[in-house]
Amino acid sequence: MVDKKLYRLVNREAHSEYRGNSRTKVIKVSGVEIGGTRSVVIAGPCAVESREQTLEIARAVKQAGADMLRGGAYKPRTSPYEFQGLREKGLEILAEAKEKTGLPIVTEVMDPRLVGLVGQYADLLQIGSRNMQNFPLLVEVGRYNKPVLLKRGLCATLEEWLCSAEYIAKEGNTEIILCERGVRTAASGEYDRYTLDLNVITPAKISTFLPIIVDPSHSTGTAAMVPHASRAAISSGAQGLLIEAIGEHTDRKTIKCDEAQGIRPSTLKQIIDSIRV
Amino acid sequence: MVDKKLYRLVNREAHSEYRGNSRTKVIKVSGVEIGGTRSVVIAGPCAVESREQTLEIARAVKQAGADMLRGGAYKPRTSPYEFQGLREKGLEILAEAKEKTGLPIVTEVMDPRLVGLVGQYADLLQIGSRNMQNFPLLVEVGRYNKPVLLKRGLCATLEEWLCSAEYIAKEGNTEIILCERGVRTAASGEYDRYTLDLNVITPAKISTFLPIIVDPSHSTGTAAMVPHASRAAISSGAQGLLIEAIGEHTDRKTIKCDEAQGIRPSTLKQIIDSIRV
Amino acid sequence: MVDKKLYRLVNREAHSEYRGNSRTKVIKVSGVEIGGTRSVVIAGPCAVESREQTLEIARAVKQAGADMLRGGAYKPRTSPYEFQGLREKGLEILAEAKEKTGLPIVTEVMDPRLVGLVGQYADLLQIGSRNMQNFPLLVEVGRYNKPVLLKRGLCATLEEWLCSAEYIAKEGNTEIILCERGVRTAASGEYDRYTLDLNVITPAKISTFLPIIVDPSHSTGTAAMVPHASRAAISSGAQGLLIEAIGEHTDRKTIKCDEAQGIRPSTLKQIIDSIRV
């Protein structure tokens, strides 16, 4: 589908074990397998805002059936006056949440100088959409020995996305999971934040053996749309979900980041139950 | 979600029976109900190319479980040198296919002067994407006593789409079914034809009581992508599918229109079986 | 640049007089030449709202230096509850404005059944963006003996645009002027209505010998942006402008259609003066 000369190591055709079939690599994240037949669910708050909030949500998503905990300690925000995350303090809170629930941690790293620090706490290092073509950052996570979750850029082509994965792989790290999270289009912004591009999943799997999951939260931008988008993603062949969750009784007005899109743990449980039948 | 002043008759909030719930109107098309709990499948060739081709596909999609037969007699083609359809002869072939299979007919009308003629043969009059804002045509089908399938324009907003439905409703015809078929975006064209915008389904249902179905064929443009897109559409809340089908053994090179996207009846059966469990 | 098999008659390469040079066809509209070295300016109200309004603006744009009068009698509006135009009465007002000012008339035709009627009043028949792929309408204006102004569709490719011109040419009418008016993109809607795509002008001229003009009003959607867009269009190689104008002292709140984008005749004069030096 895309120019094979631009990426090689993550190219399905370049590997005899994946050539001609539709299997994806199974990536183990502290005991959780992504890329096998079981759909993986990563859930948690948009941002780590406090110890209490994070521990409450961690316990709740664990109970709802989530496999990993997501939460941002370093937040890429449009304006410098928006909440930027608790940074290292946030990482420590995530470590405590992991200790208490056993859930592996997924958290974003934005700065090549912080890969080592964030990597001490994260089980899966997230590269956000805005950094999909931050090549020095890709090189650093490529040199680090932790799996990487590579989100698609806001208007990236499949070829660009796979080439970014190749930057990581070229440094020696092929433990990469792709994550579709919506693209900015003329249609987005009216009733959602980004247009969720589920059409990309089948061609991605034809082009690469890397597993692919979907973030239904950032695309829809509205909690009420997340269940449908989640089920549609799994129906499209996605191998997991990255979902934002809030407390069961949290007042949305008190949330510092993406307050409209987090779902309640009770809704999360319904989604998980429906995709695992 | 959208400006309520611009459309009224198709507005959920304007009708006490639909206000505050998520029910959609059930539209009966020659005995087939669209908008209830059962997913409806409309399948058939892109274009009616010959009597033999159409009858063969009609029988095959009937056997696969389809509820209605689609097929273009008047084709809106980008270039005047592309196959334009068999026109009235095509309508007669559709009539014979209906007689032989019992399947109601869905076919496109492009010209306000032909609504009466096409309406004699069609059970469901299709307005194509390029004509979503062909207002004289909308007025004519609004004055005709047949249900209308209104496809979303290539880059139409939800508001524009519902306003186009309002043009039909204002003339007295509220038997309207919406059809999402993909939007043109910066992401489309690399691995698909149009980006399938499943995010629109939930907001559409919040804004209007009209049922909504999805065309997975034109969006993906590739037969291999249709099954996933079909299941994702139903998972997203779509109430039916409009699918292009070809003969089980037809050589794609012999097809005059959209040759890459039609699926085989055996694949159609798998899709129908999976969405009706 | 685009597939030459899909359009032939409007293809530069197919005509020895245009092959290998950059000349465009000069189209005469009741004495005004479009496509030569002189930039043509078509100006007037969005819609003909009344005799007084139209005559006032007609005189003012004439005095400012405009070459033709534009004005909509049949208006394609998103909602059926928006002002739809004065229809035949509007055409009569345009005829009077022509009689009083000598300016040829440019007005839109939306319905294939009305080509004959609108054609009696129009010197240049406008096909609007929403109808760029209304093929029965293109065929009708192709059979009528008046020049045609073919606006680019809201998200049309250059190839689709030229194929639409070919539909007109194939019926015998090659007196066609192209008009770029902005495309809908992820960037449009924040500070403008549509993204003005001036990049299309040079490739259009390489592909076809038809002249091309630009509508800076619908793209920008704001009067204050029109002068810059007008000059940029001419700098990009456009051979004319289609500009919306309002009365010098008209209260914008009283305008029924696109009230923010019409410029004052004094501004029009400045634009015309600057592009004709």
Added chain:
Amino acid sequence: MVDKKLYRLVNREAHSEYRGNSRTKVIKVSGVEIGGTRSVVIAGPCAVESREQTLEIARAVKQAGADMLRGGAYKPRTSPYEFQGLREKGLEILAEAKEKTGLPIVTEVMDPRLVGLVGQYADLLQIGSRNMQNFPLLVEVGRYNKPVLLKRGLCATLEEWLCSAEYIAKEGNTEIILCERGVRTAASGEYDRYTLDLNVITPAKISTFLPIIVDPSHSTGTAAMVPHASRAAISSGAQGLLIEAIGEHTDRKTIKCDEAQGIRPSTLKQIIDSIRV
């Protein structure tokens, strides 16, 4: 036009000297003023490929009338297998070119760890489109005492762009020049690389006092389109141009980066002559 709470320091309304007028800040780059009445032209190779190539082009663009030399030493390339730039060696070549021609140097910095190094050589630090929301990088150039050229992201809104400028300003550096370089849309890719969005210039100037220039090379992607795009940019109110140039007799096939879009010095001279009349 955009949310004033998200950016303050670069907000026109927040500064009494710029409030209510259309003046922009004049930024001095080693003696060259950007933001005044004179259009500034920055020209040079896409990438520094060799000492000879760079010195030749530097002399030629100087002679053609350019004010500054551009050239990439660190290149953000889609694939890791594409030419990545000569890095520090490239910076040294740029220093020699500056010494020989007197032209100030504009070059990109991609890595927050290299701001100090690149800053020793650059007179104007370029932040590329892919890094417009690389917030750690923005913070670093905000702390460095050199002017910054901030390119618009591939699908960035005006608000996002100004918020990114605010990240730089918040650290103490308000010597920022904006650069429009085309956005990715459904229209781009057929006859250009990106849709040049000249509509953004007027709203940008209404929202901020920062000067704005245009890169016509990356948007068009074709040398033959650069002159028109350049003149249109200046007609739209842009205060300068950032243009890729190649040697007068260079064989395009030998160029390692963006080989189709660089213009010859003779063409550059024509552009400069036409915009400075």
